[in-house]
Amino acid sequence: MNFNYMKQTTQNSSSPGEDNLKIAVQKSGRLFEGSMQLLKECGIEISNGNNPVRPGHPVGQLRVQSPNFPIEVFFLRDDDIPEYVQDAVADIGFVGENVVREKNKKVETIEKLGFGKCRLSIAVPKNGVLQSVNDLAGKKIATSYPVILTDYLEKKNISAEIHEISGSVEIAPRIGLADAICDLVSSGSTLFSNELKEIETILASEAVLIVDKKISPQKKFILDKLLFRIRSVKKAKNNKYVLLNAPNDRIGIICNLLPGMRSPTILPLAEPGWSSVHSVINEADFWNVIEQLKANGAQGILIIPIEKMIE
Numbered sequence: 001m002n003f004n005y006m007k008q009t010t011q012n013s014s015s016p017g018e019d020n021l022k023i024a025v026q027k028s029g030r031l032f033e034g035s036m037q038l039l040k041e042c043g044i045e046i047s048n049g050n051n052p053v054r055p056g057h058p059v060g061q062l063r064v065q066s067p068n069f070p071i072e073v074f075f076l077r078d079d080d081i082p083e084y085v086q087d088a089v090a091d092i093g094f095v096g097e098n099v100v101r102e103k104n105k106k107v108e109t110i111e112k113l114g115f116g117k118c119r120l121s122i123a124v125p126k127n128g129v130l131q132s133v134n135d136l137a138g139k140k141i142a143t144s145y146p147v148i149l150t151d152y153l154e155k156k157n158i159s160a161e162i163h164e165i166s167g168s169v170e171i172a173p174r175i176g177l178a179d180a181i182c183d184l185v186s187s188g189s190t191l192f193s194n195e196l197k198e199i200e201t202i203l204a205s206e207a208v209l210i211v212d213k214k215i216s217p218q219k220k221f222i223l224d225k226l227l228f229r230i231r232s233v234k235k236a237k238n239n240k241y242v243l244l245n246a247p248n249d250r251i252g253i254i255c256n257l258l259p260g261m262r263s264p265t266i267l268p269l270a271e272p273g274w275s276s277v278h279s280v281i282n283e284a285d286f287w288n289v290i291e292q293l294k295a296n297g298a299q300g301i302l303i304i305p306i307e308k309m310i311e
């Protein structure tokens, strides 16, 4: 155990200080829950960011000190987060990749966080004449993402007019403001209900961890602790613990299907000729592996969520 670290944690536990890692997160909106949930899963306690937590604290720039980790949370509008991190007001931030790309500030993206997933897409009226991005030459595209869209169109050598609007982009074609839109999509229901269809995804996005490029070694030390926790949480989410019974003559084949963290654990069962096998499966391979396990004689398969995964 690192004693200095424990000392630092205790010293910083009640009052904000220069040594704390300052993190910017969205004050309210689509990334708020995911950000709070991730910190919680990392064992970091934070009070509800929607409420002022200390008497007399100005609303609009809420700061909350964690009682059990040397971190201070700034609750901000997501659009402002890259700039606050660039200017070292916050050391790190949780924000959508789409915002990082659009704001184009001097910050480093060091980790994808696995929530807030969406895509920035070009969409056109469902029953219109436009069918592909090549049809957009000379047309008007409404978007809140002019920087990313300009970059995309330049790369594709398409000359179109960009009309920047800050909200309700999806209604632009219907009211004659634009021929097409470029907007964030997650379920696709907004496009559907506005009779629009996606013709191109120009950016796949999710919440990411951004860092001030000039972060001090002391803060980097705390950041590394946080990153270690975030990676353990993410890894656990991408894997499942699997427990099954297998006939001994099939153990070799079954173990090949289950690489585990090192190799599967095999324990003899009371019933002769059978063993219990414990291992870890990646979420992406999950159903495929389960089918093969069953086909090779595995029985009583239990799949258990993993809370943290430390290697």
Ligand code: PRT
Residues within 6 Å of the ligand: 026, 027, 028, 029, 030, 031, 076, 077, 078, 079, 095, 096, 097, 098, 099, 116, 117, 118, 183, 184, 185, 186, 187, 188, 189, 190, 191, 205, 206, 207
């Ligand atoms: O107040 P503040 O400025 O902080 O918040 P905001 O209103 O600018 O942002 P917010 O909370 O809407 O989104 C924050 C971040 O969430 C975005 O920057 C993305 O990184 C991420 N995200 C994930 C999304 C979506 N999914 C999403 N579906 N952001 C917006 N949308 C919108 C989209 O613009 C469209 O209007 O949802 C609609 C489409 O959704 P579907 O499900 O109908 O396809």
Ligand code: ZN
Residues within 6 Å of the ligand: 077, 078, 079
């Ligand atoms: Zn915003």
